[in-house]
Amino acid sequence: MVKLSDFVRFKDEGIPFSFMRKQKRPKKTKKNSRSPSRKRKRTRRTKRKPIKVPPRGVIIRKKGKLYKSDGKRLTLIE
Numbered sequence: 572m573v574k575l576s577d578f579v580r581f582k583d584e585g586i587p588f589s590f591m592r593k594q595k596r597p598k599k600t601k602k603n604s605r606s607p608s609r610k611r612k613r614t615r616r617t618k619r620k621p622i623k624v625p626p627r628g629v630i631i632r633k634k635g636k637l638y639k640s641d642g643k644r645l646t647l648i649e
Contacts (some may be wrong), residue, residue, distance in 0.1 A: 625631065627642035638645040 624643060624645065625640045627640060629640045630648070631638045631640065631645065633645075637648040639648050640646075
């Protein structure tokens with residue numbers, strides 16, 4: 572802050588602007604706003620492999636059973 576003893580020097584001509592700029596001002600404290608705590612999302616450690624479905628009309632034997640494909644899903648043939 573500005574001291575009274577400094578003003579005695581500038582009685583006649585006033586306080587120059589450059590002198591006022593050199594004065595140190597007290598630092599303002601920055602207010603930190605806290606964001607709401609968010610829950611950590613768990614990520615998958617292994618990638619899921621997409622189920623590959625063969626084209627329409629294909630018959631597959633899986634675990635001893637026959638399956639027919641319609642292009643989207645496999646249906647069991649009894």
